[in-house]
Amino acid sequence: MQAAVVSVFGGPEQLEIAEVAVPRPAAGQVRIRVRAAGVNPVDGAVRVGVFGGEGQRIGLGWDVAGEIDEVGAGVTGWSAGQRVVGLHYGPVKPLGTHAEYVVLDASAVAAAPATVDDVAAAALPLSGLTAARAVDLLGLAPGASVLVTGAAGVVGGLAVQLAARAGLVVTALAGAEDEALVRSLGAAAFVPRGGAHAEPVDGVVDAAVLGGAALSSVRDGGVYVGLIPHAAPAAERGIRVEEQEVAADGAHLARLVSLVDAGELTLRVSETFALADAAKAHARLAEPGVRGRLVLTL
Incomplete structure (x- = not known):
């Protein structure tokens, strides 16, 4: 073969x-x-x-x-x-x-x-499992605010959808040309790449791997989730820093499949x-x- x-x-x-x-x-x-x-x-x-x-x-x-x-x-x-x-x-x-x-x-x-x-x-498999684990690691209750960097990418876009579905208020950071796209995925607010996020957020999913620049958007005592092992910035201001590492997990993948079939995950x-x-x-x-x-x- x-x-x-x-x-x-x-x-x-x-x-x-x-x-x-x-x-x-x-x-x-x-x-x-x-x-x-x-x-x-x-x-x-x-x-x-x-x-x-x-x-x-x-x-x-x-x-x-x-x-x-x-x-x-x-x-x-x-x-x-x-x-x-x-x-x-x-x-x-x-x-x-x-x-x-x-x-x-x-x-x-x-x-x-x-x-x-x-x-x-x-x-679905790699990107979906990566995004799902990142949103789970936030550990935030419905109504909390989260910034997703690289929100127009495949993983970032799935993270936007899963975070919004979990009841989080999502701000998407992406290129200016992608605002309509990320809003269609569930983002409540938008920040163009290179722009500043006005209000600190409870958590960030750093799909764009911005590191310290993304961490600076998190409030004191919030949470930062990175997507690449050993690449997260050092913790500061009481922020909890997490790094997700994807794993093969058929049961979790099945739950994502059910969301696709329900029309809740694009x-x-x-x-x-x-x-x-x-x-x-x-x-x-x-x-x-x-x-x-x-x-x-x-």
């Missing part, structure tokens, strides 16, 4: 489409015939060597949407032919989801949304690319103005 891999770190041109063996599920695992797979910023980071692994052939891809093809021993509740979504956690792995088949732990998958196709569903896809054009997707990922997930189709 074919899979997108990288053996030499560097630009999109280092990405290869290689012939690899079809994986077999071990006990407690399922094999998925991949129909669509999201291309995330973390894939670009893996490609350039941020997470190490020099000298290895590293498989790319974390998000997957497709159907179960084979179940391993001891797996219950899943059978061949079921549409699923899942998260293949881990930056340095021999095979990712940018492949014709992928094997995941059964606990990492959820039934795919019934109301969207595989392309849209592939935009998934955004910007462009699709064939697996053979994965390098083009990586090049596009590095360009400005991408509003929605890039997705490989198989």
Whole structure:
């Protein structure tokens, strides 16, 4: 089968489409015939060597949407032919989801949304779980105020939706051209990129990784949630600083799927690319103005 891999770190041109063996599920695992797979910023980071692994052939891809093809021993509740979504956690792995088949732990998958196709569903796992954990870490009661930076991005946009659904009063920080978009996602107020937030907020989800600049918008004793481990600013003024790290969690993913099917969570896809054009997707990922997930189709 074919899979997108990288053996030499560097630009999109280092990405290869290689012939690899079809994986077999071990006990407690399922094999998925991949129909669509999201291309995330973390894939670009893996490609350039941020997470190490020099000298290895590293498989790319974390998000997957497709159907179960084979179940391993001891797996219950899943059978061949079921549409699923899942998260293949881990930056340095021999095979990712940018492949014709992928094997995941059964606990990492959820039934795919019934109301969207595989392309849209592939935009959910990594971004949805990241945004949901960030909003949960805020620990704020309904009516509290929260600033979401990078609110027009995929993770930021999902965080806006989930925070608003939780009853939080959301201010979105994004480019001036994105005001209508973020308000449509549930933001009650808007701050253009580079602008100042007038009133301190109870919490911030820093999807744009602004660090100290985002922390400065939080009131004394509030909460800052960063999305990249080990990248948060130092705590000050009694502010609680949290860093989320996503995990493969089929049960939590299933709850997000239910929100998609209820029309309470909108998934955004910007462009699709064939697996053979994965390098083009990586090049596009590095360009400005991408509003929605890039997705490989198989």
